[in-house]
Amino acid sequence: MGQQIKRKTAIVTGAGSGIGRSTALELAKEGVNLGLIARTESKLNEVAKEAASYGVKAVVAPADIANLEEVEYAVKKLHDELGFTDILINNAGIGVYGSFLELEPEEWKRAIEVNVYGTYHVTRAVLPQMIEKDAGDIINISSSSGLKGTAGSSAYNASKFAIQGMTEALMQEVRRNNIRVFTLNPSLVATELAFGGDSDKNDKEKYMQPEDLAEYMVGQLKLHPRMFIKQSLQWATNPF
Numbered sequence: 001m002g003q004q005i006k007r008k009t010a011i012v013t014g015a016g017s018g019i020g021r022s023t024a025l026e027l028a029k030e031g032v033n034l035g036l037i038a039r040t041e042s043k044l045n046e047v048a049k050e051a052a053s054y055g056v057k058a059v060v061a062p063a064d065i066a067n068l069e070e071v072e073y074a075v076k077k078l079h080d081e082l083g084f085t086d087i088l089i090n091n092a093g094i095g096v097y098g099s100f101l102e103l104e105p106e107e108w109k110r111a112i113e114v115n116v117y118g119t120y121h122v123t124r125a126v127l128p129q130m131i132e133k134d135a136g137d138i139i140n141i142s143s144s145s146g147l148k149g150t151a152g153s154s155a156y157n158a159s160k161f162a163i164q165g166m167t168e169a170l171m172q173e174v175r176r177n178n179i180r181v182f183t184l185n186p187s188l189v190a191t192e193l194a195f196g197g198d199s200d201k202n203d204k205e206k207y208m209q210p211e212d213l214a215e216y217m218v219g220q221l222k223l224h225p226r227m228f229i230k231q232s233l234q235w236a237t238n239p240f
Contacts, residue, residue, distance in 0.1 A: 022210035024036060115159035
């Protein structure tokens with residue numbers, strides 16, 4: 001048998017929309033209390049209200065994860081109101097695309113600041129709680145772009161490849177503390193980040209949905225604590 005996650009506490013970044021929103025609500029259905037982090041407070045409040053309808057506590061903490069001070073303040077607020085964090089979902093990220101010479105240095109820098117440093121900042125702020133409790137789950141959402149480079153994605157590829165290395169190293173460090181560290185590497189997911197307003201609903205439904213990944217993560221979290229899937233790659237069956 002696996003483990004129950006009801007009454008645990010999870011922090012989800014990028015929780016205002018897309019994969020983060022769907023994951024937060026899926027966890028709420030399972031009875032998990034939520035700490036919600038994203039830049040836009042109004043979106044977080046909407047997610048928190050919906051999550052609360054499942055009988056869980058949901059607390060919002062707006063922050064730009066690229067800013068360490070904002071992250072530390074947000075995590076402290078969530079800890080004060082929710083107690084120890086059992087689950088961390090590092091979902092927040094941005095897509096930066098363009099040929100190597102077309103991308104401005106600031107665009108490249110922003111990709112690293114949000115996708116790499118952002119994940120580092122939140123993990124660094126939360127990890128001491130898990131070490132003290134001697135238990136925890138960290139899921140870092142990377143991308144298939146973190147496993148294979150593609151033309152026009154040098155900045156995004158670099159940031160997501162970095163997530164792979166950071167996660168692998170952290171996983172090795174904290175296994176002794178009964179902390180599981182997973183990496184998810186989805187291909188194209190039907191979110192605003194991936195599609196914007198360029199595709200109609202029928203086209204988007206051919207691809208993975210945020211809800212699909214949310215259900216997958218809940219399944220991983222329910223695995224018996226003695227095992228975990230350290231890295232996995234998710235694809236749509238036939239989007240063509």
